[in-house]
Amino acid sequence: MKRLALLIVILSGGLLLYATKDFPSWGDPNSPASTHVSPRYLEKSLEETAVPNVVTAVLADYRGYDTMFETTVIFCAGVACFMLLRKFEPEERDLYYRHIPTGLTLHIKGEKQIPSTSKEFEKIDAIWTPYDFIINTVSRFLVPFIQLFALYVIAHGHHSPGGGFQGGVILGASIIVLAVAFNLRTAVRRFGEKIDGIMSALGVFIYAGVGAFCAILGAEFLNYRALAKILPVGKVMARSHGILAVEIGVGIAVMAVMICIYNNVASEGKFDEGL
Amino acid sequence: MDFLLTHLVAKYNFWLYIILMMIGLYAMIAKNNLIKKLVGMNIFQTAIILFYVSIGSKRGGTIPIVEHIAGGGEHAINPTRYVNPLPHVLMLTAIVVSVSTFGVALALAIKIYQRYKTLEEDELLTRIRES
Numbered sequence: 161m162k163r164l165a166l167l168i169v170i171l172s173g174g175l176l177l178y179a180t181k182d183f184p185s186w187g188d189p190n191s192p193a194s195t196h197v198s199p200r201y202l203e204k205s206l207e208e209t210a211v212p213n214v215v216t217a218v219l220a221d222y223r224g225y226d227t228m229f230e231t232t233v234i235f236c237a238g239v240a241c242f243m244l245l246r247k248f249e250p251e252e253r254d255l256y257y258r259h260i261p262t263g264l265t266l267h268i269k270g271e272k273q274i275p276s277t278s279k280e281f282e283k284i285d286a287i288w289t290p291y292d293f294i295i296n297t298v299s300r301f302l303v304p305f306i307q308l309f310a311l312y313v314i315a316h317g318h319h320s321p322g323g324g325f326q327g328g329v330i331l332g333a334s335i336i337v338l339a340v341a342f343n344l345r346t347a348v349r350r351f352g353e354k355i356d357g358i359m360s361a362l363g364v365f366i367y368a369g370v371g372a373f374c375a376i377l378g379a380e381f382l383n384y385r386a387l388a389k390i391l392p393v394g395k396v397m398a399r400s401h402g403i404l405a406v407e408i409g410v411g412i413a414v415m416a417v418m419i420c421i422y423n424n425v426a427s428e429g430k431f432d433e434g435l
Numbered sequence: 436m437d438f439l440l441t442h443l444v445a446k447y448n449f450w451l452y453i454i455l456m457m458i459g460l461y462a463m464i465a466k467n468n469l470i471k472k473l474v475g476m477n478i479f480q481t482a483i484i485l486f487y488v489s490i491g492s493k494r495g496g497t498i499p500i501v502e503h504i505a506g507g508g509e510h511a512i513n514p515t516r517y518v519n520p521l522p523h524v525l526m527l528t529a530i531v532v533s534v535s536t537f538g539v540a541l542a543l544a545i546k547i548y549q550r551y552k553t554l555e556e557d558e559l560l561t562r563i564r565e566s
Contacts, residue, residue, distance in 0.1 A: 165464035165465035168460075172457070172460070173453055173457040180442070180453070181442060183446055186448050186492065187494035188493070188494070189495075193490045198521050202514040202517050205501070206501045206512070215523045219528070230531070237532075325530075326527075417535060428545055428549070
């Protein structure tokens with residue numbers, strides 16, 4: 161099996177290496193990929209959409225329909241993770257508690273458990289993770305700054321590298337940092353499962369909603385020019401604002417789905433103990 | 436020597452991506468562990484993403500953000516000064532989608548492990564036959 165695999169890999173690799181003979185050399189400005197469509201986007205996108213970042217303009221406006229379904233694919237991935245892994249009935253397992261005043265660890269077998277409102281006892285993971293003061297404090301201080309940077313990346317995606325996908329992933333990472341540095345329960349307390357599910361659907365809904373709204377206003381689906389009828393700006397600027405609305409939707413969806421996938425995979429769907 | 440200069444030096448990036456892609460393909464076919472196969476798949480995807488992005492590069496080109504003066508008038512834009520934005524657009528979504536599909540694949544692997552208590556392919560096949 162391994163020999164056969166090696167043979168297949170060497171054969172197809174050799175064919176691909178042979179095919180590079182016909183490729184344009186690296187950085188060639190006259191390569192076929194850079195001469196047909198892309199100069200048109202580079203020349204006209206600022207004029208047509210008032211967005212200097214061509215990547216954002218192409219992503220959310222010229223190829224808006226494609227990006228909408230990419231967002232739907234991400235949403236479906238989140239739903240699939242949830243459907244595959246999430247377990248709602250608690251499994252019978254040993255529970256561990258730390259008595260906060262004395263630092264003793266309590267091991268409870270069977271169904272009994274200490275109510276989560278107890279001030280004296282704190283639930284800890286079965287695979288004990290050491291309580292690290294430096295990591296906890298630094299991550300707690302950093303989270304707001306990470307989130308602020310993520311909002312900047314989403315909002316400033318028109319003028320600098322950035323946009324909904326990148327900003328959404330950074331937002332999701334800010335919550336996942338909490339789950340890694342403290343434990344999964346802390347992160348779920350801050351950003352609950354219900355709100356997570358609602359937000360992942362809301363993001364896709366905002367994107368599709370903006371598109372449908374354009375259709376209601378009398379233009380084609382996702383033709384943001386129609387938004388000029390309700391916004392106090394011209395038709396070109398309306399496209400820029402439409403792109404911003406869509407990017408916000410993408411950001412919300414990506415953030416919620418990243419957190420959903422992490423929570424489900426890290427805790428095998430039990431949402432009590434993570435990594 | 437001439438061949439090396441014209442083909443290897445000018446196109447060594449494609450050679451590197453093809454080698455990376457073949458490492459991923461080999462892992463997908465030959466490895467016995469499902470997680471290692473998934474990692475191979477991710478290496479394969481990364482090679483393709485690098486390949487696309489390098490297609491878009493232009494010598495002396497800067498990032499595809501058009502220079503402009505706020506509220507300024509029209510001025511000619513020279514497309515050769517900016518790298519090709521289209522591969523960036525395609526790969527931007529592909530990266531996030533690959534992360535999400537990797538999450539789904541991990542979820543499936545967890546489900547398989549919970550049911551058969553193994554992720555090795557040969558053990559998995561015998562356990563499926565037994566049950």
